[in-house]
Amino acid sequence: MNWAVNTPWALTGLLLALLPLLNSGMRTSPAPWTALIPADTLSAFVVCCLRLCAMAAIAGLVLGIAGLHRTEQSRERIGHGAHIVLLLDRSSSMDNTFAGRAPNGSDESKATAARRLLTEFVNQRQTDLIGVAEYSTSPLFVMPLTENKNAVQAAIAATATPALGFTHVSKGLGMAISFFEQQPVTGSRIVLLVSDGAAAIDHDSELKLREWFRKQQVRLYWIFLRTAGSPGIFDQPEDSRDDNAGAMPELYLHKFFQGLGSPYQAYEAESPDALKQAIADINRLENLPMHYVERIPRQDLSTTCYSVAALLLLVLLGVKFFEVKR
Amino acid sequence: MNKTLKDYRTWCLLLALIAMLVLFLYPSKQQKTPTYNYTFIIDITRSMNATDYQQDNEAVSRLHFVKQTLRELLRALPCESKVGLGLFTERRSTLLFEPLEVCSAYTEIDTAIGKVDWRMAWAADSNIAKGLLSTLDMLQKSDSSVIFITDGQEAPPVNPNYQTDFSSVKGQAKGMIIGVGGLQAVPIPKFDSLGKQTGFYSHDDVPHRSSFGQSNLDPSQIKGYNARNAPFGSEAATGNEHLSALQETYLEKLAAESGLAYTRLTGLQNLNQALQNPKLATEKLVQTDIRRQPALFALLLLCLVYLPKPPKYRLLS
Known part of the structure; x- marks a missing residue:
């Protein structure tokens, strides 16, 4: 119970609630000698009640004016869900269609398709904490892990602005994992990488990423938006001379992720429908029990x-008509 | 009954009850209040690392000061105001998130501003005029005011022959350019790949003129001029581009060309004042609670009933 008021100084008005102690608020009728009136317990009780009513009415009004409310509460609950970091590729090629062309009327760009489906995805994940990171040449911190779905949607919507530079996936992954530092381990921790290309990861970064993935117990989902005609993640090299990270970065990134030792799942989406399927899969799979904090919004108590004050006023007014008429 | 009606207390209580009735019937009224919708675009180019602001007796970088001031500003903005965030480097800016309501998303906006870092830059040039134009272009359709925060340091310096033309956005965009930095030129810190400072940029580290296109000077005045091989002459360019100061005249010029306002950032107070510019505000109908007035009236009447009276009959001693 966290009670608070909007204007604390208005509480000084509570002193007014002492007034009924000084004055009964009733008509006085002259009596020759008050000691002659016999003591009446019932009368004394009624007067006491009426005074209390009046005090409560004054206090109610003052508290209402001060703006009494219960502050925002959080309650820990156990539900199903995950902590998800969306790691979005902002490289320029995301602005092309799945066919590798500039978008025209009928085809949407990969970025638009991803944006549309991710928006739906976020709407379906009510109890999750979701954060957003982006990367191109360098990683961008966009939105911390939050239960505020509006904020996540605003970040996803902002990817409608033109894309940036190149693909530097290792730095992006590093930033995405850093979101889980100082977060309690509960439910599943997911990095959802949405990209349309890959890049070779240098040896030092590989070592660090391996360690971080293990330490933070992060599960990785990679949705690879494959452009028609470009190499996929599951393609094997036709020529052994092409069997290196420089020539086939997608395959090698996939191999690296498989060797991470943490749960990993890759999806190759060649159309918006395939992307939708991948997102539906994750939605179904990632529902481990987890602690989450439910926010109970601030409650206004002035009403x-x-x-109460109005009711008591009504009582006081009613009682007025029962006063002894002399 | 007659006596009851003659009693002023009855009337006080009745009026108080009527006031309460009014309170429940008309609890709120629609009121026009100014609300703000800003998209802050923060310059994260290297010159923003120059340390020429003082905070708690410590020199802090321009970027740090901007972040700190914006986070403080966030607390000062009225609810219903919206804040979006974007970054500028190279020739353009990117939007991190669209404007969010400040009270419900305070933590998120605050964290995101706190995490802004010069290492988020996706390219290293700093062409402010082009960046401003692309930003205004990008946000033209949104109803948010662009608050472009920069120190005005172009790198490399702009060739006057190739100036950005703002005529396409002039008059349509609303917003403000906020100049940051001191007027005294200071060196720009240099960092290694791990983010450790390794000294300052020296004269030889930076280009002192743009070598794009053709020179703005008359060829006869350029030493060693060759139209094909050396359009800018044979002499090495010299200048003070490795030092950085707030380019106020330049930013004022950009502001005038693009139809934005200009102000210099010195602290929270001046930023807050500048941003409360009525041009940037939109009047919004907000339901305001007016229950206080009838409640106060009822309280007054109720107190009148119980006001202690001066004793009428004195005790004779």
Whole structure:
């Protein structure tokens, strides 16, 4: 119970609630000698009640004016969900269609398709914490892990602005994993990498990424948006001379992810429908039990205060008509 | 009954009840209040690392100061205001997230601003005029005001022959250019790949003129001029481009050309004042709680009932 008021100084008005102690609020009728009136317990009780009513009415009004409310509460609950970091590729090629052309009326670009489907995905994951990171030549921190779905949607919507430079996936992954530092380990931790290309990862970064993935217990999903005619992640080299990370970065990145030792799943999407399928899969799989914090928004209590005060006023007014008429 | 009606207390209580009735019938009214919708575009080029701001007796970089001031500003903005964030480097900017309501997404915006880093730059040039134009172009359709925060240091310097033409956006965009940095030129720190400072940029590290296209000078005045092989002459360019200061006149010129306002960042107060520019505000109908007025009236009447009276009959001693 965290109670608070909007204007604390208004609480000084609570002193007014002492007034009914000084004055009964009733008409006085002259009596020759008050000691002659016999003591009446019932009367004393009624007067006491009426004074209390009046005090409560004054207090109710003052509290209402001060703006009494219950502050935002958080309650820990156990549900199903995950901590998900969306790692989005902002390289220029994302602005082309799946056919590798500039988008025209009928085909949407890979970025648009990803944006549309990710928006749906986020809407379906109500209890998850979702963060957003992007990368091109360098990683961009966009949105911390948050339960605020509006914020995540705003970050996804902002990818509608033109894409940036090249693909530097290792730095992006590093940034995505850093989101989980200082986060409790509960439910599953997922990095959802959405990209349309790959790049060779240098040896030092490989070592670091291996360590970080293991330490943070992160599961990796890679949705590879394959452009028609370009090499895929599952393609084997036709010529042994092409069997290196420089010539086939997608295959080698895939191999590296497989060797990470943490759960990893790759999807190769060649059309918006395949992308939709991949997202539906993740939606179905990643529902481990986890602790999450439910926010109970701030509750306004001034209406209650005013209602109580109004009711008591009605009682006081009613009682007025029962006063002894002499 | 007659006596009850003659009693002023009855009337006070009745009026108080009527006031409460009014309170429940008309709890709020629509009021026009100014709300703000800003998209902050922060320059993250290297010159923003120059340390010419003071905070708690410590020299801090321009970027750090900008971040700190924006985070403080976030707390000062009224609810219902919206804030978006973008970064500028090279010739263009990118949007990190679209404007979000400040009260419900305070932590998210605050964290995102705190994480802005010069290493997020995807390329290293700094062509502010082009960046500003592309930003205004990109955000033309949104109803957010562009707040472009930069020190005005172009790298490499712009050739006056190839100036950006703002005529396509002039008058349509609303927003402001915020100049950051001191007026005294200071060296720009240099960092290695691990982010450790390794000294400052020296004279030989940076280009002192743009060698794109043709020179703006008359060929007869250029030493060693050759139209094909040396359009800028044979002499090495010299200049102070390795030092950086706030280019106020340049930014004022850009502001005038693009139809934006200009102000210099000195602290939270001046930024807050500049941003409360009525041109940037949109009047929005907001439901405001007006229950206080009838409640106060009822409270007054109720107190009147119980106000202690001066004793009428004195005790004789």
